[in-house]
Amino acid sequence: MGFDVQFGWSGTITEVLLGATKAEGGTRSHSYRIGNGKTLPFLENIPDSSAPLIALEICDNPKYWSPIVLAYCGDLVNDCGEWAKAADSVYGSDMVRLYLTSTRQRDFSDIASVGKTVDNVLSKTHLPLIIEGSNEPKIDSEVFLKCGEAGQGERLLLGTAEASRYRSIAAAAMAYNHSVIAQSPIDVNLAKQLNILLKEIGLSRDHIVIDPYTGSLGYGFEYSYSAMERIRFAALKGDADLAMPIISSAIDTLTVKEVRVAEPALQDDIAVQWEFTTGLSAAVAGAEIICVRHPRTIPLLKKAFLSLKSGKNAAGGQ
Amino acid sequence: MALKALDIYKLLPRKNCKECGDPTCLTFAMKLAGGKTDVDLCPYLDEGARAILGATTRPPIRIVKLGIGERSFAVGEEFVLYRHEKTFYHPPGIMFKIADTQTVDEIQAVTTRVLNESFSRVGADLRFSGIAIENASGSADTFALAVETVEKTADLPLVLMSKDPAALSAALTHCGTYRPLIHAATQENYEEFCTLAKHHGCPLVIKGNNIEKLAQLAKDCTTKEVQDLMLDLSPESLQAFIVRSTAIRQLSITRVAPDLGYPVFLDASVMEQQEAAIALGISKYASVIITHPLSQASAKAALTLRQNIYTDPQKPIQMNPGLYRVGTPGKDAPVLMTVNFSLTFFTLQGYLESSRVPCFMLIVDTEGLSVLTAVAAGKLSEMLVKESIKKFSVEDEVSHRTLIIPGYSSPLSGRIEEATGWKVLVGPRDAAEIGDFLNKEWKQ
Numbered sequence A: 001m002g003f004d005v006q007f008g009w010s011g012t013i014t015e016v017l018l019g020a021t022k023a024e025g026g027t028r029s030h031s032y033r034i035g036n037g038k039t040l041p042f043l044e045n046i047p048d049s050s051a052p053l054i055a056l057e058i059c060d061n062p063k064y065w066s067p068i069v070l071a072y073c074g075d076l077v078n079d080c081g082e083w084a085k086a087a088d089s090v091y092g093s094d095m096v097r098l099y100l101t102s103t104r105q106r107d108f109s110d111i112a113s114v115g116k117t118v119d120n121v122l123s124k125t126h127l128p129l130i131i132e133g134s135n136e137p138k139i140d141s142e143v144f145l146k147c148g149e150a151g152q153g154e155r156l157l158l159g160t161a162e163a164s165r166y167r168s169i170a171a172a173a174m175a176y177n178h179s180v181i182a183q184s185p186i187d188v189n190l191a192k193q194l195n196i197l198l199k200e201i202g203l204s205r206d207h208i209v210i211d212p213y214t215g216s217l218g219y220g221f222e223y224s225y226s227a228m229e230r231i232r233f234a235a236l237k238g239d240a241d242l243a244m245p246i247i248s249s250a251i252d253t254l255t256v257k258e259v260r261v262a263e264p265a266l267q268d269d270i271a272v273q274w275e276f277t278t279g280l281s282a283a284v285a286g287a288e289i290i291c292v293r294h295p296r297t298i299p300l301l302k303k304a305f306l307s308l309k310s311g312k313n314a315a316g317g318q
Numbered sequence B: 001m002a003l004k005a006l007d008i009y010k011l012l013p014r015k016n017c018k019e020c021g022d023p024t025c026l027t028f029a030m031k032l033a034g035g036k037t038d039v040d041l042c043p044y045l046d047e048g049a050r051a052i053l054g055a056t057t058r059p060p061i062r063i064v065k066l067g068i069g070e071r072s073f074a075v076g077e078e079f080v081l082y083r084h085e086k087t088f089y090h091p092p093g094i095m096f097k098i099a100d101t102q103t104v105d106e107i108q109a110v111t112t113r114v115l116n117e118s119f120s121r122v123g124a125d126l127r128f129s130g131i132a133i134e135n136a137s138g139s140a141d142t143f144a145l146a147v148e149t150v151e152k153t154a155d156l157p158l159v160l161m162s163k164d165p166a167a168l169s170a171a172l173t174h175c176g177t178y179r180p181l182i183h184a185a186t187q188e189n190y191e192e193f194c195t196l197a198k199h200h201g202c203p204l205v206i207k208g209n210n211i212e213k214l215a216q217l218a219k220d221c222t223t224k225e226v227q228d229l230m231l232d233l234s235p236e237s238l239q240a241f242i243v244r245s246t247a248i249r250q251l252s253i254t255r256v257a258p259d260l261g262y263p264v265f266l267d268a269s270v271m272e273q274q275e276a277a278i279a280l281g282i283s284k285y286a287s288v289i290i291t292h293p294l295s296q297a298s299a300k301a302a303l304t305l306r307q308n309i310y311t312d313p314q315k316p317i318q319m320n321p322g323l324y325r326v327g328t329p330g331k332d333a334p335v336l337m338t339v340n341f342s343l344t345f346f347t348l349q350g351y352l353e354s355s356r357v358p359c360f361m362l363i364v365d366t367e368g369l370s371v372l373t374a375v376a377a378g379k380l381s382e383m384l385v386k387e388s389i390k391k392f393s394v395e396d397e398v399s400h401r402t403l404i405i406p407g408y409s410s411p412l413s414g415r416i417e418e419a420t421g422w423k424v425l426v427g428p429r430d431a432a433e434i435g436d437f438l439n440k441e442w443k444q
């Protein structure tokens, strides 16, 4: 006999390429393919897929970074090149997500430094890179162009486009063949609208990664989880404007009350469990890139993802 | 596939004898159509009608109750694959596992922890759900003793885990009337297990890693008159769990395989990655999850995830708008305005309590939106604040006219001053800083 499980899905998630090896015109040790899913996550095994990927978030000016991470990583945080190198060789992450927090200071104008920072990070790590540029419309254009240029050939993922500011970043991505993170606040329709805007100015679908905004566990995750499921579901039902891979970054995790007021001896553990639980659940809901800030979260997620792709006997043994 | 009330009515005896608890056969039929009652309550149904109705009118996933008394809980009776389609109704019980080879002290310690530990979030007390006792010793006496120890320590829902009917039988003499869950019947031993479950009126877990065979086993158990079943899918990996659990949910809610319409049981403690298994169990349809006692960090994360996944995403948990007191505020105490999203209320209230400044919280109706969300959505306005001050008679409660508003609502400060005639003090963005702020700034 055998039961016939029918979900009525027909769509496929668009494939997005991240990073470029020497053979592909870049300098990365790996390149990744994400997307191509035809079911809810982990119900199938997609050949050649690297998802879900784990990205360690770092920054070039740690002034506003979580004290928990600063304490754990020590001196590394003062040199984002070394920090990025450790992401790869010590912490075992799949990607690095560099936040150019230096550009977020008031009256920032040293655009040249942006290029140097990106060069430095690219030379120190072999991992594919995600770069978060400025969040000030006035300097967006210059900052993103500089990032795009510095990372030419490396197939970067650039962030973050929003409905109110997406032109500069899209222009930089198109000029240098990078992909773009499109962020909207926890709503499937807003996610779709932004993708359409990006498409209209010429960015192709296989260069977009959706960020539906991840509220952290206990502080909005209940909404984010369903927003991701809905996006994935719409894609499987055939809506091409939502059929892009999803990135999840619960940036508030290390500042939520449970983590912040934890007794010092437990604080790292709670931070890690909070990131791990959020990241794993986001992957189950549809995210294919999971961003974390605490290095100890990485091996936990990695192991879980391995077991989620084990394939063996998934459908039922004898 | 679901039958309409009138079709069901045609299959009923039409005696209107009320024995089912409904005044007429028709009302019984209407309830059946809505999945709100059980066909078995009508004693006069013929077998043919029972077979048709049984499969189509009961909820697609049977409700199963564990334990009795205050901490008892029910699982199952779910209707959707995605929580956004409706919601998930019955949060999984998460039970701490002990082995009968542990010392009495250890067993008591875990039991006491599950009894007393509670973690308060958003106005709810989050707790673990009960104790699973494993017959690791292989001895019936040792098992019975461990069960007795747990029983004497606390009234909690239990899972009895043993391969040995004799051990289960010995344990059931202590707790058989409290609806413990029996784990687990297999193809080989189900007859003996069904006899025990039926005799004590207990729910029963059936176990196997092949869903076709599980469906057959479930059918076999129901012919032995055990209906309260749960399914242990014996997953070899996290992927095996998610694939089988999703298939079972889909097959049962669509009623393609009514024999699989039972809640899923997951023993995370035997999985290689216990914490990962718990998280997956919560989001992917497990109804009872067994785990070794968790560290503080994992415990809080798991309970918070369960609360999140089982909150209806369509309607945020809300407070009634009104004027709330922290401590016993006098006429000169500060008034702090905020929104009626529960999470916001309890976060702010927590920090206010630890600041030890008696004060009033003016909760305005933003339809459950947080401060930042309400501001972005235009749900927080000066008119709303003005009406709330009036409606909750704030001017009678305090002698001053100064309102502290959340830092994130600062763009509204001028308009609130104009509309209300109150002086507005913009507070910090982060409620954690409210204590400092009040100590420094509150002098009116």
Ligand code: B12
Pocket (backbone or CB within 6 Å): A184, A185, A186, A187, A190, A213, A214, A215, A216, A219, A220, A221, A223, A252, B316, B336, B337, B338, B339, B341, B343, B344, B347, B348, B368, B369, B370, B371, B372, B373, B374, B375, B376, B377, B404, B405, B406, B407, B408, B426, B427, B428, B429, B430, B431, B432, B434
């Ligand atoms: C979950 C969430 C939602 C949920 C709703 C949750 C809810 N019940 O409010 C949903 C998915 C429905 C949602 C919808 C929207 N959202 Co929203 N959402 C969030 C998210 C992730 C978390 C909100 C939350 O729970 N915060 C936790 C609570 C406790 O925070 P809070 O109420 O602000 O309280 C804090 C402080 O304000 C302070 N405080 C509170 N009261 C008081 C009182 C005093 C006196 C003081 C001193 C301090 C104080 O203490 C608290 C802790 O520090 C935030 C991101 C974020 N980090 O805030 C985005 C966010 C608020 N949303 C945003 C937006 C834009 C929207 C939408 C407008 C999008 C849209 N167009 O549909 C809609 C609007 C709603 C609508 N139209 O119905 C934006 C707002 C952008 C901005 N800066 O203006 C945010 C910041 C996300 C983003 N970065 O894009 N959202």
Ligand code: SF4
Pocket (backbone or CB within 6 Å): B012, B013, B014, B015, B016, B017, B018, B019, B020, B021, B022, B023, B024, B025, B028, B041, B042, B043, B044, B045
């Ligand atoms: S018990 Fe059966 S026959 Fe009697 S009223 Fe109910 S449905 Fe009708």
